[in-house]
Amino acid sequence: MDETIYDYIIVGAGSAGCALAEALTRDGRNRVLLVEAGGSDKRFWIKVPIGYGVNFANPRVNWGYHAEPDAALNGRAVYWPRGKVIGGSSSINAMAYIRGLPQDFDGWDRQGADGWSWEAVRPAFERMERHLEPDATGVPRQRGEGPLCVSDLRAQMNPFSKRFLAAAAECGWAQCEDLSATTAEGVGYYRSTVRRGLRFSAADAFLAPARRRSNLRVMSQATVLRLTFDGRRATGIIVRHRGKTAALRAGREVILSAGAVNSPKLLQLSGIGPAALLRDHGIEVCHALGQVGKGLQDHLAISHLFRATEPTLNNVLGRRMPRLWAGLRYVLTRRGPLSVPVNQVGGFVRSSPDRATPDLQIYCNPVSYGMSPSGQPVLDRDPGFLLSAQLCRPDSRGEIAIRSNDPDAAPIIHANSLATEHDRAGARRALEILNRLAAAPSLASVTCERLLPATGQTDPEELMQDFRDRASTVFHPTSTCRMGRGPTDSVLDSRLRVHGVAGLRVVDASAFPSLTSGNTNAPTMMLAMRAAEMILEDGATGHTERAHARLAPG
Incomplete structure (x- = not known):
């Protein structure tokens, strides 16, 4: 199907995956594969801003998950929509653009995500944004040169x-x-991620320009079944696409950007997670990492x-x-x-x-x-x-866990509200x-x-x-593969690398050490932009990743 050895394989063409694809292909040197389970975002009710309600329960663009019955919510199994389409949840969300408050990111830094304080992340937000603001006559004027349009409507x-x-x-x-x-x-x-009366998703901001480059391949309607490894190094993915299953290889890194529900699910299906959970479902333990799927937070x-x-x-x-x-x-x-x-x-x-x-x-x-x-x-x-x-900042934490070893089975979502x-x-x-x-x-x-x-x-x-x-979720799940100090309290280090595994990162809202005060789409894209810089830095030096795998516990 594809004999190419890609430099980077990104799983998930959502808010984070689109931003990564643009940054990693920009200089033309890296061959990048972006894999998405959903299909095209070229749909009328995705592009029309008020169409949010139409796609709320549309299975063609939505995973349509439900959390487990929640005792605190009188036993209700609350609906959890997540984007299953190019652009991910940025293609079906309500388009509100909110960075979060300074104490959110200073809290990340205190929780072991070194270098993610407000002063560190604020410049990344500014680089990302292009504000469209009406002047006295109503004509939009531009402030900022970033790829993401944020409109005052x-x-x-x-x-x-x-x-x-x-x-x-x-x-x-x-x-x-x-x-x-x-x-x-x-x-x-x-303010909203809208431009000229149309939704302006991560796919519009980041993926559209990247798709003009010959070093990017986008594989849509493709289900990643699991990751592949050589010892403690990630080497690629097993993917089902157009009725066929194939192994695709990554020469540098595999990057999970499948979201706070599906990234931990895919790690667990691949043998990385709580050992007892994996054995209960007949999955060979590649690397016991007890915090995978733990720490779930939501508004x-x-x-x-x-x-x-x-x-x-x-x-x-x-x-x-x-x-x-x-x-x-x-x-x-x-x-x-x-x-x-x-x-x-x-x-x-x-x-x-x-x-x-x-x-x-x-x-x-x-x-x-x-x-x-x-x-x-x-x-x-x-x-x-x-x-x-x-x-703004709840401290209850839930969990994502695989239901079985079937990649098509929806995971168990314990919101623990x-x-x-x-x-x-x-x-x-x-x-x-x-x-x-x-x-x-x-x-x-x-x-x-x-x-x-x-x-x-x-x-x-x-x-x-x-x-x-x-009461219900407002669709902001985070922290199921969170950054932290080490494998006893987290899944990732502060450069978003999985503890104890080389060539593998998680870059999406699951990496948040804790939930931000407001809507999560903006900080997710910011995180991906900064992660891309780290990935390119580590790829240029080469030694950082090897040292990470050698020194990590476990």
């Missing part, structure tokens, strides 16, 4: 969003001009829905004729309601003045909706809005913040009723029960 957002900002001011929260780069408390308009959010007395997006998108007119306007001009993601206003807030840093992230969307039996959002016809809040008092207290503070925001005059004056939870539910214990009944 406030001029096209629903007018109801101004209500959220007024209510936030009444709550005492300052308005932030550029929420995508905030380093402190503030509420404002979310758990609760949303309150309200009926409004003023028009919201429901008046357009929830009704047939206005929706058709909006669609026609979008096709002709790439503007209007379909050109703006649903997350419009939000930010980071402190739940009380005595907190030194923000502990909650909020989302304020000018739309209300339910869910169909098939998992698709269904918009209300009547005007409504949504307020949502999540704890609200496992600590810190997180349970954070859930209560999130409820208090939502009540406070909803009661602010600018919102209360245009609210008919609270739809969910019901208006009559006011007791804190009733509201906490509703939290357990309805």
